[in-house]
Amino acid sequence: xxxxxxxxxxxxxxxxxxxxxxxxxxxxxxxTALLDADLQLAEQVISADETVDLLRNEIExxxxxxxxxxxxxxxxxxxxxxxxxxxxxxxxxxxxxxxxAKVARRRYPGRxxxxxxxxxxxxxxxxxxRIVAKAGSVIASRDTDLAAELETDDDAMDALHRxxxxxxxxxxxxxxxxxxxxxxxxxxxxxxxxDHSVSVARRVIYLVTGEK
Amino acid sequence: xxxxxxxxxxxxxxxxxxxxxxxxxxxxxxxTALLDADLQLAEQVISADETVDLLRNEIExxxxxxxxxxxxxxxxxxxxxxxxxxxxxxxxxxxxxxxxAKVARRRYPGRxxxxxxxxxxxxxxxxxxRIVAKAGSVIASRDTDLAAELETDDDAMDALHRxxxxxxxxxxxxxxxxxxxxxxxxxxxxxxxxDHSVSVARRVIYLVTGEK
Numbered sequence: 001x002x003x004x005x006x007x008x009x010x011x012x013x014x015x016x017x018x019x020x021x022x023x024x025x026x027x028x029x030x031x032t033a034l035l036d037a038d039l040q041l042a043e044q045v046i047s048a049d050e051t052v053d054l055l056r057n058e059i060e061x062x063x064x065x066x067x068x069x070x071x072x073x074x075x076x077x078x079x080x081x082x083x084x085x086x087x088x089x090x091x092x093x094x095x096x097x098x099x100x101a102k103v104a105r106r107r108y109p110g111r112x113x114x115x116x117x118x119x120x121x122x123x124x125x126x127x128x129x130r131i132v133a134k135a136g137s138v139i140a141s142r143d144t145d146l147a148a149e150l151e152t153d154d155d156a157m158d159a160l161h162r163x164x165x166x167x168x169x170x171x172x173x174x175x176x177x178x179x180x181x182x183x184x185x186x187x188x189x190x191x192x193x194x195d196h197s198v199s200v201a202r203r204v205i206y207l208v209t210g211e212k
Numbered sequence: 213x214x215x216x217x218x219x220x221x222x223x224x225x226x227x228x229x230x231x232x233x234x235x236x237x238x239x240x241x242x243x244t245a246l247l248d249a250d251l252q253l254a255e256q257v258i259s260a261d262e263t264v265d266l267l268r269n270e271i272e273x274x275x276x277x278x279x280x281x282x283x284x285x286x287x288x289x290x291x292x293x294x295x296x297x298x299x300x301x302x303x304x305x306x307x308x309x310x311x312x313a314k315v316a317r318r319r320y321p322g323r324x325x326x327x328x329x330x331x332x333x334x335x336x337x338x339x340x341x342r343i344v345a346k347a348g349s350v351i352a353s354r355d356t357d358l359a360a361e362l363e364t365d366d367d368a369m370d371a372l373h374r375x376x377x378x379x380x381x382x383x384x385x386x387x388x389x390x391x392x393x394x395x396x397x398x399x400x401x402x403x404x405x406x407d408h409s410v411s412v413a414r415r416v417i418y419l420v421t422g423e424k
Contacts, residue, residue, distance in 0.1 A: 067279070068289045077280045084296065169389050177381050177392060184396045 005076060008066045012083055013139060015059050019090045020136035020200075022052050024129060026097035027193060031125030033104040034186065035118060037111045045101035052094035059087050082207045086139070089196040089203075093132065096193045103182050112182040114175045120163050124190040127157045128197075135197040142208050147201040157194035161187050217288060220278045224295055225351060227271050231302045232348035232412075234264050236341060238309035239405060243337030245316040246398065247330060249323045257313035264306035271299050294419045298351070301408040301415075305344065308405045315394050324394040326387045329379055336372045336402040339365055343409040350413045354420050359413040369406035373399050 026045050033042035067080045103112050113121050131153045138147045164187045173180055238257050245254035279292045315324050325333050343365045350359045376399045385392055 064289065064293060067293075068286045074280045077276065081276060081279075081296065084293065085300075088297075088300065165393065168393065173389055177385055180389060180392055181377065181380065181396050184393050185400065188397065188400070 005066065005070050008062070008070075009076075009079060009083075012059055012062055012066075015055065015062075016083065016086055016090070016139050017136045019052065019055050019059070019087065020132055020139065022048075022055065023090055023093040023097060024132040024136070026052070026094055027100065027128045027132065028125065030097045030100035030104065031121065031128070033101055034112055035121060035125075037104065037108055039105060039108045042101040042104040042108070046098055046105065049094050049098045052091060056087050056091040060084060063087075079207060082203050086200050086203050089200045093193050093196045096189045096196075099189050100186055103186055107178075107182060112179065112186065114179060117164065117167055117183060120160055120167070121186065121190075124157065124160045124164075124187075127153055127160065128190055128193050131157070131194050131197040135200045138201045138204050142204055144205050144208060147205045150198050150201040154194045154198045157191055161191045217278060217282045220274070220282075221288075221291060221295075224271055224274055224278075227267065227274075228295065228298055228302070228351050229348045231264065231267050231271070231299065232344055232351065234260075234267065235302055235305040235309060236344040236348070238264070238306055239312065239340045239344065240337065242309045242312035242316065243333065243340070245313055246324055247333060247337075249316065249320055251317060251320040254313040254316040254320070258310055258317065261306050261310045264303060268299050268303040272296060275299075291419055294415050298412050298415050301412045305405050305408045308401045308408075311401050312398055315398055319390075319394060324391065324398065326391060329376065329395060332372055332375050332379070333398065333402075336369065336376075336399075339369045339372065340402055340405050340409075343369070343406050347409040347412045350416050354416055356417050356420060359417045362410050362413040366406045366410045369403055373403045 026048060029041050030045045032038060033045060063080050063083045067077065070076075106112075131150055134146055134150055134153065137143065138150070164183060168180060168183060238260060241253050242257045244250060245257060275292050275295045279289065282288075318324075343362055346358055346362055346365065349355065350362070376395060380392060380395060
């Protein structure tokens with residue numbers, strides 16, 4: 001019984017890792033679509049979000065099944081609850097990639113990101129990749145040292161987010177209000193994406209150490 | 213056993229309703245702080261968010277206890293899972309009120325909202341009040357008709373959100389970039405607040421009807 005439970009839990013864990021890979025790829029492609037004004041790629045990200053949502057439902061159903069069929073002990077039940085929260089963070093990260101892709105689509109054939117912010121947004125995309133890849137590794141390995149690294153990566157994202165605002169504010173903005181709104185919103189999407197990744201890592205640590 | 217379970221579930225439900233009232237009050241006060249540049253009120257909202265977080269933890273602990281102590285049947289377990297999701301939506305709504313209050317604080321003694329948008333933001337605050345009050349009633353009553361009303365209220369919020377962008381975009385914006393950023397972000401906070409309220413209502417309906 002306990003062994004079956006742990007086997008099912010491992011299967012669910014593998015699906016969570018798969019989900020980090022999907023939402024990581026979504027944000028990578030959304031960033032390229034945003035920077036290159038690539039409509040086709042933006043559309044791909046937008047339609048691929050359904051796969052993330054389906055995987056979310058599938059993981060939740062499986063977790064729920066385990067919970068009710070196997071009458072787990074308290075620590076096992078806590079693992080299931082934590083799984084539900086992680087899956088909710090990951091689904092939200094998929095949505096944030098979708099929002100970035102929608103900004104790219106809305107501005108097509110124009111570019112949402114003016115040249116002087118290209119580098120900053122590119123870096124935000126790179127930090128997002130690094131952080132979601134590490135979140136996946138933390139789920140797979142339960143490595144608490146690696147989980148701690150995500151806090152530093154999140155600081156890097158926050159610094160990039162501040163740089164974005166700095167460029168918006170430092171001198172007269174020549175690109176119009178629509179571009180300013182897009183940059184403000186995209187900045188927030190990347191920052192929240194990183195926050196949710198950190199939250200995933202923290203939940204895994206909580207599971208391992210029992211400490212919040 | 214089943215009776216004890218339902219009593220505990222009712223207690224948890226009452227706490228969820230209390231939580232809607234807390235996050236409703238938080239958004240009402242945050243809106244006033246934003247519109248009147250009331251620093252003291254903004255600080256109150258910011259420090260009161262801790263109470264929301266504590267109540268969230270308490271509800272989750274209780275739900276979790278019920279789940280593991282009482283070995284519930286599948287429908288009961290589903291009610292607990294739904295509770296966990298509702299509490300997560302409500303906690304997020306508290307955060308969004310906090311974000312609005314932080315914009316008010318950041319701009320003090322200035323006002324984040326220029327005169328021509330005062331009415332729109334006031335209305336967004338009012339729709340937020342209406343929608344969170346209804347979400348509370350839906351939790352208490354499980355009234356599916358009332359839950360359906362939230363979708364209409366959410367449409368009203370979306371229309372106000374579009375009006376905000378329209379004012380930002382329709383003519384040269386005389387209030388500077390900082391004000392434009394604040395309005396863009398606050399608009400998103402109100403819109404997300406309404407989305408989470410709708411999500412709460414939908415989850416209750418799912419519990420009642422089994423339909424998503």
